[in-house]
Amino acid sequence: MCGIAGILSSPAGLTDLEANLVRMQSALLHRGPDDGGVWMDGIRSVGLAHRRLSILDLSSAGHQPMISADGRRVICFNGEIYNFRELRADLESRGVVFATQSDTEVLLQLYARHGENMVRQLRGMFAFCLWDEDKQEALLARDPLGIKPLYVHEANGTLAFASELRALCGSGIFKPALDAEAVCRYFETGTVPEPLTLAKEVRMLEAGHTLVWKAGKTQRQRYWNLSFGSDFSGDDIRHAREALIDSVRHHFVSDVPVGVFLSGGIDSTAILALANEAGHRGISSFSITVDDEVADEGPIARRTAAHFGSNHHEMRLDAEVARGLFGEFLKHLDQPSIDGLNTFTVSSLARQHGMKVVLSGLGGDELFGGYSSFSKIPKMLRLHPVLSRVPGLPMLLQRGKPQHRRLADFLRSPGTVADAFGALRGIFSKGEAAALTRWITGEGSQFAVPGSRLESGKNDGAAQDQISELELTRYMRNQLLRDSDVMSMARGLELRVPFVDRVLAERITEIPAPQRLRPNKALLTEAVPEVPEWVVNQKKRGFLFPYQKWLGSEWGDEFARAGAGAPVPMPNWYQVWSVFVLKHCIESLGMKP
Structure with a gap:
């Protein structure tokens, strides 16, 4: 587990490549207290930085960025490949000779033989950038379920990336500006959903995706998707x-x-x-x-x-x-x-x-x-056709508690599984989130609703699979995994x-x-x-x-000050908390609305 960062630019790109890299690397020190390294190509148009927490091959042979024996490829890698020994054994049977005991070297050798498709063989949690000197292109990849983060900034043919948003925002490459849509989504859900980030200039590489950069142009591709079976016949x-x-x-x-x-x-x-x-x-x-x-x-x-x-x-x-x-x-x-x-x-x-x-x-x-959503959402779907037709019910609910106002949103919606999930998992109603967004950013909040391929199921079985997918790809990925990564790595x-x-x-x-x-x-x-x-x-x-x-x-006064003047009531602790931590992040990341 580590922290990674890098910059990919044209030969006439950034003039302060090394300084930008060192700033990002320093911001990631807590993620890798054991070792660190910086690599730049000969013309200083491409650079990779790394902080290491030694878990596999504790020797200096595991130092990163790691360069292949022939000097043609360089990688900085965050995470663990749990099947690296099986992959290594297969490569050795084909004549590959290894110099280390690390999973990082396995990634270099896999890429040499399989190119971008190598990610399909990996079992683990990972985010990495691999630079191919011969092709003059980079492969960035993130694990299928989104355990490890990878933030990306693109502008004028230059791409910069890092394990944490904070490292990119403090790199000196750009001045971060607050993204009003991200703020609105945060108030709706309690987290900023990927690929959005608080910074307009930065996006998260989505889980299960690769990104190829070459000569200032990028191409993203999904390599894995979750699917559910229906005809299992075993024990x-x-x-x-x-x-x-x-x-x-x-x-x-x-x-x-x-x-x-x-x-x-x-x-x-x-x-x-x-x-x-x-x-x-x-x-x-x-x-x-x-x-x-x-x-x-x-x-x-x-x-x-x-x-x-x-x-x-x-x-x-x-x-x-x-x-x-x-x-x-x-x-x-x-x-x-x-x-x-x-x-x-x-x-x-x-x-x-x-x-x-x-x-x-x-x-x-x-x-x-294990969540109550698995029992509550099917009930919500069955009741929607009836309750949505009751005259005045949404308006009546709008005057109730926070959960009642979110239920009013659901009754006004088409009534899909995703609609029910949003109402159940939400923090503020859509109207409240819009008002809070205007309060924080000064901008309107007429944003398109994120697209979803999930529709209301024809039966409870189909709906339950959709609930599971939403819990995995929204709540777990955008909140639980992200918080777990940054807060565990804060302690190395x-x-x-x-x-x-x-x-x-x-x-x-x-x-x-x-x-x-x-x-x-x-x-x-x-x-x-x-x-x-x-x-x-x-x-x-x-x-x-x-x-x-x-x-x-003991904590009340500080949080009360953060919510003073808010345009909506906040009776629950998590609503007050949401405003407090958002304001803190905006200030600490040096953002302006």
């Missing part, structure tokens, strides 16, 4: 268990110890149980306890750790301790989000105990139907997500929705029967902190 429980064990085993590929984030929920407990099954017993586990009996999962996590024999560590968090961490959290916040402090906190704990790699249960709810920690694995996703989604998405994640708990009953039978709470309580006491 679904056995099929799921084999796929899960396989994924967890691959996620232990490391030359340093691997730990696990352990909440009181099913997903992280299943990861710990499968780690034991895969032969990794006694690993370190990390949990946060909070000063709120309803939200605190510490006692269950403690009991689970003792049950599986993990080396358990806890951090007790109250409003005062959390406030002490909050400043550092804000310092590393790359794009605004209503989440992320939990990951930052538990990552701090893991790093204090010397960890470089941890596993997380993120993604289990999306694959196995690599966070791995065995549920968010291309091979696992392809295998699990072969199982039709009625079996895969049974209530209470039944398929997952049956596939991993080692998960104790005290975990399975508890009410789902999620890995949350008691923000409402904290904002009502």
Whole structure:
């Protein structure tokens, strides 16, 4: 896991190539405290920068940017390739000789034989740029499910990229300006959806895509897409268990110890149980306890750790301790989000105990139907044709609570799965988001609704698959994965997500929705029967902190000031939080509306 950055320009491009590269590299220091490097071509039109967190091949042979033995290719790479040993063995059988034990060198050799198509063979989380000196072109790529970020700026034939938006905005290549559409989408959903970013000049390379740059021109291509099966005839429980064990085993590929984030929920407990099954017993586990009996999962996590024999560590968090961490959290916040402090906190704990790699249960709810959206959205779809025809109902709902105002949006919509998802997952109604956008940016907010290929399903099975896809590609990708990456890397920690694995996703989604998405994640708990009953039978709470309580006491004044003068009411903590962190990001990124 690392931080990468680079600039691709024509021979008459940037005059300050090295200075721009060094600025971006310095901004990514926290992502790679172990080593760093900068490479530039002979005429200084192309440059790559890297910060390294050593996980595989801890020697200096793993230094990046890495140059191929023949000097024809150079790569800077962020992430891990979990099947690199299988890929390496295949290449060696064809006569390829390797100089290192790193997965980075495997990428160089794969490209030499397969070109851009090499990305289809990769199993892992990755974002990289590979420069081909002979072709004078670059290949940029991002993993299928969007675990690792890659931000891109294009202007006048020059392309710059980085692992974090902050690095690009501070590069000196351009002056960042606030994107009003990104602000509006943020207020609607609680995150900035890719490919948008807060900066007009920067876009995210979308998950499962490659980008080829040559002579100032770019071409993007999707190389992977999620699909769902409907005619699986095997033993679904056995099929799921084999796929899960396989994924967890691959996620232990490391030359340093691997730990696990352990909440009181099913997903992280299943990861710990499968780690034991895969032969990794006694690993370190990390949990946060909070000063709120309803939200605190510490006692269950403690009991689970003792049950599986993990080396358990806890951090007790109250409003005062959390406030002490909050400043550092804000310092590393790359794009605004209503989440992320939990990951930052538990990552701090893991790093204090010397960890470089941890596993997380993120993604289990999306694959196995753990969210309330899987039961609520089908009901919303069935009621839409009736309620949307009730005279005056949307206007009446508009006067209600925040969730009622979002429901009014849904009743005014065509009533697709995506419409229902937006209303259920939203933060503000569309009208409120528009008013807040004008308040923050001074611009109107008549933006086209993002296109969606998802339509309302003909039956609950089809709708459930669409809900799963939306949870995976919107909520998980745009919020959970992004926050997990930036907040774990803020502490120099690599966070791995065995549920968010291309091979696992392809295998699990072969199982039709009625079996895969049974209530209470039944398929997952049956596939991993080692998960104790005290975990399975508890009410789902999620890995949350008691923000409402904290904002009502020690934190209240600062957040109240941020929301002063807002054109809409904000009765919920996450609404106040959303305004506070957005204003902070705008200021810290040096943006102007």
